[in-house]
Amino acid sequence: MGARDIDIFALAYLFLGLIPVLWLAARFRLAMNRTILWSSLRMTVQLSLVGLYLKYLFKFNLAWVNVLYILVMIAVASYSVLKSSRLDLSRLFGPVFVSILLPVGTVLLFINACVVRIENILDATYMIPVCGMLLGNSMRNNIIGLSNFYAGLKENEKTYLYTLALGASRLQALAPFFRAAVIASINPILASMATIGIVSLPGMMTGQILGGSIPMVAIKYQIVIMLGIFYTQFFSVCLSLLFSIRIGFDEYDIPRKELLY
């Protein structure tokens, strides 16, 4: 059982929608046509490639290949977190990689082994899509957390230094910035957990229902994935902030200039 296949030419029809969009965008002088075309093209090519290699990944289903694939995904995620937060790649790549790997790995194995209880816990069919969802979401919240932390620190650097002068340790003086960053980064997921089902039907559930699962099963998976995302986000933002607090400051507790400017 599975969703009905889509004919490749039928899929092409959907791209006809771009014609009025491009026409209107040109009339409104949005100067976005190149971007719209480029993004649509990238999406199509990237997803086609994913489809191709997922096919083989699922077919061979070798544990070490699956794990390697996940490590590569996490490396790419760490890279784009740092790039989007405009932070120093060379210094923070390792810490961010570990901060994503630990919670994602733990949550993933726990879901596979203890919740869904599949026999091969490194099974590509479960591990790779779930990992992709955890990663996509924890990427965004790490970007929010790190940017918020360093933006707050940059804006209030004098207050931070003054708190040090008053006798605070580095961690004590950074506590307000840490709190603000964690809150800003988990607020979106908390908001979406509170409104899920009422305002939006999540993509994963929709996919499962189209794929033939009965709603109750789809909902159970959705709860699993929401909690998984929440745990991953919470722990990974805390870890990446704590690591960056260790690395992003010199022995005088002064933030390294390249992180703030």
Add this chain to the structure above:
Amino acid sequence: MIRYQDVHLDFAGKKIFSGFNLEVPENEKLLISGPSGCGKTTLLKILLGFEKITAGRIFCGKVEVTARNIRAVRSEIFYLSQDIDFRNDRVAAVLDEILSFEPNRGVTSGDAHQRNLMQLLELENDILEKNMPQLSGGERQRLGLLVCFILNRPVWLLDEPTSSLDERLRKKVVRYILETGKTVVVISHDDIWRKNGALRIERWS
């Protein structure tokens, strides 16, 4: 008590100090005045390790300002910055937090001594319930001085400590500071310091 020894500091290609020497003996009150931008505030910041010198040595007591000693150095010094950069929160919460920091553990608050100090600085009790941003410039400055007097550290670095106070209060504060047994470095343009007690003056041009 404080010793700058052949200190060099370049900042953005500009020489702020080259071969600077200064010694402040224990209990001395030193007034530094000079045009803005000549490095007066930087002098205090390098002692606290907020800016790093290019060459030379700085001592606070017998301890040299180095990465290893920086927390010990900071805990000997009370620094009143020009803007008195307290965290934005309720005044009482900020004070409680300051007293919870490890170097301040021995300090008691809320006792008769603190009440006397508040009286000296003409601070009402209700200031404790206000939020930091609600304070006027003068209130903020007096609160900074209150923390200075309560913490009672051996070295005081005061950057324009009386700029927002009225004449009468300024006199009281200046006298109190000049009569303490502390080592004090004051940066100020105010003549009131010279008129109210004995102190050494360094004039920079």
